[in-house]
Amino acid sequence: MSNIFLKALTGLLFFPFTANAQDVSSITSDTDSQNNSSINWQNRTSDFGPLPPGMDVYSFEGMYQNKPFRAFYVIADPRSGILQIEHDTTQNRRLSPAGFYEKNNHPVLVVNTSFFSFKDNLNLNIIVNRGRLLAYNQHTIAGRGVDSGLYYHPFVSALGINKKGEMDVAWTFTAKNKRKPYATQWAPPLIKDSSTTFLLTNAKSSTTIVNHSSFSTQLHRWKMQTVIGGGPVLVQNSTINITNNQERKFAGNAINDAHPRTAIGYTKEGKLIVLVIEGRNPGIAAGATLTETAAILVQLGCMEALNLDGGGSSCMLVNGKETIRPSDKEGQRAVPAAMVWKVKGEK
Known part of the structure; x- marks a missing residue:
């Protein structure tokens, strides 16, 4: 139960922004008239207020891709000097988003983030x-089926925010004997071998294969103040680019299954977007595939974006109020980590 496939199996039922957002934003596809692909986002900020200036909430409920659809997103500028964006973790235990809300003295936003192991309550990203x-x-996942006896060694995608509030999505490597993470700006190919370990030397050698003129391909120290990992990457260079084959998050055709989703990205104007999509709610919310989630993020203006833990874990609170309805029958699922947005100066 400690690998990402079992977390996906249990949590997701998978096998192995614009800078000047309007009160009503519209997302449409080329086949709107055929499959109800229009999303008319409604500004819901007043329903969740008071919120700090520059932080807005949008929602949509209706038909999307010929299925019932319900989603929310929040948008804000980390460089505004108003918000303190943090991550909170628990030690060998889990809390519901409401629990993180109380633990952090009522922040303006709480959202689930990383994948985790149910067995020992540890974050896997x-x-x-x-x-x-x-x-x-x-970084080491046991192979299955024809790959039994082999091990996968993926790099994990993450979104980082530096001291200036500037954001980046990269593929990361962490080592427990190193105090800082490493990152590369391209998705390294998935390594598969018989080794049960994947060391920094292995990671460095595997990222020196490609020489790209426009960005750094080599593994380097990633100097970020705030980082949250998940995966796979959904958007790169403002286009859909799902790197599931490199990250080995979901097996087979699982990326085509519709489920609740949590995702995060940023726009060229430097706005941070957190998107949650409700699912497993018959007649109201069918969920979304990874490709559909990526398309929505592109249409919201994201330059880069990645998937976070979804399924029963998907939950976002704004001022303590639920946005989407969690899909677990018990309600909010307890998780070992959450992103929290606090207003600077407030305790």
Whole structure:
């Protein structure tokens, strides 16, 4: 139960912004008249207020891609000097988003983030808070089926925010004997071998194969104050680019299954977007595939974006109020980490 496939199996039922957002934003596809692909986002900020200036909430409920659809997104500028964006983790235990809300003295936003192991309640992806590495990537995953006896060694995609509030999506490597994470700006090919370990030397050698003129391909120290890992990447260079084959998050055709989703990205204007999509709610919300989620993020203006833990884990609170309805019958699922947005100066 400690690998990402079992987390996906249990949590997701998978096998192995614009800078000047209007009160009503519209997302449409070329086949609107055929499959109800129009999303008319409604500004819901007043329903969740009071919120700090520059932070807005949007929602949509209706038909999308010929299925019932319900989603929310929040948008804000990390450079505004108003918000303190942090990650909170628990030690060998889990809290519901409402629990994180109380633990953090009622922040304006709480949202689930990284994948985790149900067996030991450990995060399986990188988490950095205030420059401190709190959780490490899982870089060795046992193969299955024809790959039994072999091991996968993926790099984990993450979104980082530096001291200036500037954002980046990269593929990361973490080592427990290193205080800082490493990153590369391209998705390294998935490594498969018989080794049960994947060391920094292996990671560095695997990222020196490609020489790209426009960005750094080599593994380097990633100097970010805030980092949250998940995967796979959904958007690169403002286009859909799903790197599931490199990250090995979902097996087979699982990326084509519709489920609740949580995703995060940023726009060229430097706005941060967090998107949650409700699912497994018959007649109201069917969920979304990874490709549909990526398309929505592109149409919201994201330059880069990645998937976070979804399924029953998907939940976002704004001022303590639920946005989407969690899909677990018990309600909000307890998770070992959450992103929280706090208003600077408030305790």
